[in-house]
Amino acid sequence: MKVGIIDADLIGRKKHRFPNLVSEKISAYWKEKGAEVELKLDYEDLDVYDHVYISKVFTDTPFPKNIVESDRIHMGGTGFYFDKAPNLPDEIEHHMPDYHLYDAWIDSEVEKARKNHDDNEEAEYQKLINNPEYDEKGKLIVYEKKDFDEVNCRSQFKEYTDYSIGFVTRGCFRKCPFCVNQKYDRVFRHSPIDEFYDPDRKKVCLLDDNVLGCPEWKSILTELINLKKPFKFKQGMDERLLTDEKCEMLFGANYDGDYTFAFDNISDYDLIHKKLQLIRKYTSATNIKFYVLVGFESTDAIDIENMWKRVALLMEYRCLPYIMRYQNKNDTPWKMSKYKGIYITMARWCNQPSFLKKMSFREYCLANQKRHKTEGTLCAAMRALTLFETEHPEIAKKYFDLKFK
Structure with missing residues (x-):
């Protein structure tokens, strides 16, 4: 039996640096059955394999149109099916991953x-x-x-070499319309940690969608802490569910990298403000990051202002905003906005802490202008700033000169 495994994101996305967990589980499953398994780095000569498994996480990852699913070619993941991706068979879903596939x-x-x-x-x-x-x-x-x-x-491949990766919970009760996680209306325990934990690996990475919403959150954190290895939750945790007890455990743990949360809705502003105060009660850490969803409800000046309101609040509490521009399986609304340049420039400024911490948005745009090679013209960043400031001077005055303190 010869099995080919294709990580479509690895092929189609520049500098993609995270293993496909499904691919690793499928590889381990077939190797255990004695099959010859190969990680393919192209879409050529697929007919030499008895089975080909193609996994795709991101909807915008390019993929050949001539390849279709069949009895021999199997395709899966949110990149193909968005929120309708079929589950893996249990014998694969709960198999120890092949951490050496890559x-x-x-x-x-x-x-x-x-x-x-x-x-x-x-x-x-x-x-x-x-x-x-x-x-x-x-x-x-x-x-x-x-x-x-x-x-x-x-070191750029550390996610492949250093981490045990898996889910301890599945599901979410939020049903956010922009999220692919729509299958379940609750958070439940999915697997024991030792199902994917390799003691020879230095760290642990969890891919859970809403671990803090699980009734067993405390026992999960306790198990992770007792491993005595750094761990992290790669997806944004739900800060709306934070309590004193959760903060004490989470911020007292041997955590790896950024604590990542999400600030998706401006309607949560007051609640998030309270949770930011709670976070700062337990930690002064500078590695608190919030995903900030933009371009979902609209792509007009109201959306830009709501983005800035959230960014400003996070900066006040010395938390790092990370701009997430919404896209679905069919289109990318912000690309059609007259303020496309603002979305691009804000992401470039916010998503690089070295810029955010040293200069205001206006200073960042001016710095780009200084590097602009065509004399007498505005760079893309300054064009975006100038257009928005001309049309909405009151918003620009309030936010464009804010500094991270």
Whole structure:
């Protein structure tokens, strides 16, 4: 039996750096049955496999139109079916993942990086040999080749190599219309941690949709804490469900990376404000991040203002906003907005903390203008700022000069 596994997002998205858990489970399932399993990095020669499994998470990941599902080709994931994605068979869903599925690909990527590094170093060396350069004192500049840093290169693949990954809960009761998680109206325990936990791996990554809404949240956090390894919930947690007890456990744990929440609706403003005060009662951590959904209810000035209201509140409590521009399986509304430039520029500013923490939105746009190469014209960021400020000066005056303190 020969099985091909295709992670469509890995092929179709630049710098995609997160393993497809379904692909890893399918691989482990078939390897256990003695099959020859291969991670395919293209869509060629699929007829040489007895079965081909193609998984896609993101709806906008490009995919060949000529490939269709059949008895031999199996396709799944939210990227294909959005909120109607079929469940995996239990024997695959609850199988320990194959954490080595991507090993050969990672090795290949490291070797490519090594070759590019060596080629660039040699090119720089030859340039100085053929065209000697001298410093300000007239001394010949000698080029010293730098060794390839394999450890640093491999660090970009840490999600593949360092983490045990899985779900301990499934479902959500919120039924948010923009969310793919529509199958269930409750949060329930899905699997024990040891179903996907590899003690040889340094950390644990949970993909749960709303773990804080599970009646067993306390026992789950206790189990994770007792592993004595850093852990994180990759999806945005529901801060509306935070209590003193939950905050004490969550912010006292050996947590890995950002605490990630979501601020999707302006209607939750007052409640989120109270929860931000609660968070700051238990931690002064600077790694508190909130997804900020935009472009869903509208893509007009009202949506831009509501985005800014949420961003300003998060900045007040030294939390990092991360702009999430809404898209569904059919279209991307913000791309049709007259304020498309604001959505793009806000995301570029907010989603890079090094910019957000050092400069206001206006300062960020001005910095882009200074790097603009075409003299006498505005860069894209300044065009976006100028258009919106001209039409809505009161909103711009209130928000465009805010600084992260």
